[in-house]
Amino acid sequence: xxxxxxxxxxxxxxxxxIREFEERCIKEFMGGNIPGxxxxxxxxxxxxxxxxxxxxxxxxxxxxxxxxxHCIAKGCDVGGMMKEVMGRSTGLCKGKGGSMHIAxxxxxxxxxxxxxxxxxxxxxxxxxxAKTLGTKNVALSFNxxxxxxxxxxxxxxxxxVVLQLPHIFIYENxxxxxxxxxxxGLGCDSLTDRNAGFGMPAEYVDGNDFFATxxxxxxxxxxxxxxxxxxxxxxxxxxxxxHFIGDPQLYRGEDEVxxxxxxxxxxxxxxxxxxxxxxxxxxxxxxxxxxxxxxIEKAVAxxxxxxxxxxxxxxxxxxxxxx
Amino acid sequence: MSTVHTKGxxxxxxxxxxxxxxxxxxxxxxxxxxxxxxxxxxxxxxxIVLGEEVSGGAGCDGQDDAYGGVFGVTKGLMPxxxxxxxxxxxxxxxxxxxxxxxxxxxxxxPIAELMFFDFIGVSFDQIFNxxxxxxxxxxxKSKTPMVIRGTVGAxxxxxxxxxxxxxxxxxxxxxxxxxxxxxxxxxxxxxxQAIRDEDPVIFLEHxxxxxxxxxxxxxxxxxPFGEAAFPRQGKDVTIVAISNMVTHAIAxxxxxxxxxxxxxxxxxxxxxxxxxxxxxxxVEVTGRLVVVxxxxxxxxxxxxxxxxxxxxxxxxxxxxIRTVTAPHTPVPFAPExxxxxxxxxxxxxxxxxxxxxx
Ligand SMILES: Cc1ncc(C[n+]2csc(CCOP(=O)(O)OP(=O)(O)O)c2C)c(N)n1
Ligand SMILES: [Mg+2]
Numbered sequence: 001x002x003x004x005x006x007x008x009x010x011x012x013x014x015x016x017x018i019r020e021f022e023e024r025c026i027k028e029f030m031g032g033n034i035p036g037x038x039x040x041x042x043x044x045x046x047x048x049x050x051x052x053x054x055x056x057x058x059x060x061x062x063x064x065x066x067x068x069x070h071c072i073a074k075g076c077d078v079g080g081m082m083k084e085v086m087g088r089s090t091g092l093c094k095g096k097g098g099s100m101h102i103a104x105x106x107x108x109x110x111x112x113x114x115x116x117x118x119x120x121x122x123x124x125x126x127x128x129x130a131k132t133l134g135t136k137n138v139a140l141s142f143n144x145x146x147x148x149x150x151x152x153x154x155x156x157x158x159x160x161v162v163l164q165l166p167h168i169f170i171y172e173n174x175x176x177x178x179x180x181x182x183x184x185g186l187g188c189d190s191l192t193d194r195n196a197g198f199g200m201p202a203e204y205v206d207g208n209d210f211f212a213t214x215x216x217x218x219x220x221x222x223x224x225x226x227x228x229x230x231x232x233x234x235x236x237x238x239x240x241x242x243h244f245i246g247d248p249q250l251y252r253g254e255d256e257v258x259x260x261x262x263x264x265x266x267x268x269x270x271x272x273x274x275x276x277x278x279x280x281x282x283x284x285x286x287x288x289x290x291x292x293x294x295x296i297e298k299a300v301a302x303x304x305x306x307x308x309x310x311x312x313x314x315x316x317x318x319x320x321x322x323x
Numbered sequence: 324m325s326t327v328h329t330k331g332x333x334x335x336x337x338x339x340x341x342x343x344x345x346x347x348x349x350x351x352x353x354x355x356x357x358x359x360x361x362x363x364x365x366x367x368x369x370x371i372v373l374g375e376e377v378s379g380g381a382g383c384d385g386q387d388d389a390y391g392g393v394f395g396v397t398k399g400l401m402p403x404x405x406x407x408x409x410x411x412x413x414x415x416x417x418x419x420x421x422x423x424x425x426x427x428x429x430x431x432x433p434i435a436e437l438m439f440f441d442f443i444g445v446s447f448d449q450i451f452n453x454x455x456x457x458x459x460x461x462x463x464k465s466k467t468p469m470v471i472r473g474t475v476g477a478x479x480x481x482x483x484x485x486x487x488x489x490x491x492x493x494x495x496x497x498x499x500x501x502x503x504x505x506x507x508x509x510x511x512x513x514x515x516q517a518i519r520d521e522d523p524v525i526f527l528e529h530x531x532x533x534x535x536x537x538x539x540x541x542x543x544x545x546x547p548f549g550e551a552a553f554p555r556q557g558k559d560v561t562i563v564a565i566s567n568m569v570t571h572a573i574a575x576x577x578x579x580x581x582x583x584x585x586x587x588x589x590x591x592x593x594x595x596x597x598x599x600x601x602x603x604x605x606v607e608v609t610g611r612l613v614v615v616x617x618x619x620x621x622x623x624x625x626x627x628x629x630x631x632x633x634x635x636x637x638x639x640x641x642x643x644i645r646t647v648t649a650p651h652t653p654v655p656f657a658p659e660x661x662x663x664x665x666x667x668x669x670x671x672x673x674x675x676x677x678x679x680x681x
Binding site for chain 1: 663
């Protein structure tokens with residue numbers, strides 16, 4: 001068996017947790033329990049987990065506006081996350097951040113980011129710190145097909161090559177930047193080729209295939225730890241929901257998502273593979289599913305019961321100066 | 324005088340606007356902006372719109388014009404004039420603003436959209452070092468007739484990076500004009516002026532106001548920059564408010580009117596140029612000034628206006644000036660915190676009572 005059973009169980013649990021968390025977020029948002037803008041990552045779970053499963057808390061990730069999956073994969077507490085997206089004072093960021101700004105520094109989760117392209121320069125900094133301090137830690141940034149076109153992203157890529165930083169640029173290519181097709185926004189035929197042009201190894205993988213994605217990222221991470229500099233990994237994937245929860249998605253073909261849920265669901269693909277190979281039993285995974293449903297149910301119940309921030313104490317805290 | 328309605332409150336625009344006649348319709352702020360841009364695009368083929376999702380659906384299998392801007396302000400323009408003039412761009416704000424400025428130097432009148440004005444950060448050099456400085460730095464030889472539109476402000480639970488207002492940042496910069504309409508009527512007239520203006524104009528739309536309706540003339544009209552509106556007139560206290568804060572100022576004035584306190588509510592409509600004369604004239608009568616602004620307090624518009632009045636109207640003042648602003652913090656996400664962050668009617672009332680010593 002090329003993968004340890006424990007590894008496979010962790011991978012499955014993490015992916016399933018993300019799926020359940022996102023689906024519950026959609027439901028709770030629609031029910032009015034989650035305010036603001038929420039970008040769900042269901043459909044894209046395999047990439048987040050493949051990227052983070054081997055990382056320690058001292059390895060750093062920088063995330064995007066679509067960051068719940070990255071948080072969960074990096075080990076953030078789902079209870080604290082649910083409270084945060086609900087805006088409660090016991091949330092991961094005391095309710096001050098919300099879905100687009102979840103961060104958990106202790107877990108090496110540098111933050112979701114509501115500015116497209118905001119992350120990669122910061123992740124370069126984390127990688128620079130690791131390199132300078134000789135920690136052998138690595139840093140990963142999550143990027144999209146859309147954020148690939150932001151100047152900050154391209155500057156960070158070039159600098160990562162120049163300084164040979166241990167930074168893995170993960171590109172989740174879900175085919176869309178909001179309601180714009182990826183291949184409209186990208187002027188080139190292949191993002192991977194463009195990224196290779198910066199002078200770093202660049203791989204293209206099927207992001208619905210956990211194993212292919214994991215294997216590619218593992219090589220990149222090892223290279224970075226060994227001082228071999230940055231890598232770009234473009235992983236093709238499908239966004240199962242809107243750009244944001246509530247997006248009418250008029251720009252998408254009629255049966256596109258319906259079909260993708262049938263044939264391009266990374267969780268179904270994972271299950272089919274591990275069952276076929278005889279690596280895990282369906283019953284074991286079904287039992288995990290049940291546990292996770294209960295876990296997220298509890299996260300929602302705890303979130304709804306959690307205290308709301310108190311403006312008299314919380315509005316003016318955590319900032320240098322309040323006039 | 325024409326009367327406009329904002330969220331159930333009545334406001335009277337200043338006499339300057341009374342000349343606009345003809346048929347009117349009830350229009351939302353969003354529609355008024357759309358009308359202004361559409362008519363200018365029909366009238367002038369050099370007007371173009373560019374930005375992210377300004378039409379939407381580019382390269383996709385589903386519907387074209389799927390968004391028309393994420394707030395729907397530019398909806399329907401692309402089907403009418405085509406993708407050559409309503410241009411969906413990659414997510415590259417520096418390149419968007421730079422392209423608009425360069426095109427403005429070369430015969431077009433671009434309207435560039437920053438989907439959320441917070442994204443100015445990514446593009447700031449192209450605005451303040453480039454577009455804003457060309458005319459002066461090139462000895463008056465260069466023209467940059469462009470509009471940068473963006474949605475601003477808190478109230479949508481959109482979090483720290485999608486809720487800033489930032490008008491004082493751009494107001495600080497010579498070469499830029501900064502426009503902040505508080506109702507649909509002004510939104511239309513100011514947008515027309517912004518498009519026809521020869522300088523770069525920053526046009527800030529408050530995201531909580533897009534559905535606010537009032538009576539708007541059907542015909543195209545331009546409201547000159549630097550002329551305040553006077554939605555309420557009074558003699559006891561001057562309240563200067565901008566953008567969505569005008570709504571709160573009017574509500575406060577109406578409550579106080581019932582107590583026999585009359586307020587002169589001034590909506591400058593454009594903060595650069597600023598109608599400081601109107602403010603000073605009002606303070607001459609009232610002797611009392613409250614400035615209401617959603618921006619952060621330091622180096623903000625409220626302290627700027629307070630400074631102007633302290634300098635030029637000191638001897639009219641009968642009480643210290645009071646400012647009502649957001650606190651000096653980023654915009655928080657949680658609803659309770661965000662609601663406490665944004666100035667509201669109660670805070671305006673407290674400030675007015677304070678300057679009256681009541
Ligand atoms: C600087 C900046 N520009 C624009 C936006 C608005 N915006 C948020 S997400 C997004 C699309 C991002 O597309 P992509 O990188 O492919 O990520 P995906 O949403 O597909 O996960 C846009 C345009 C933003 N948040 N920040
Ligand atoms: Mg995308």
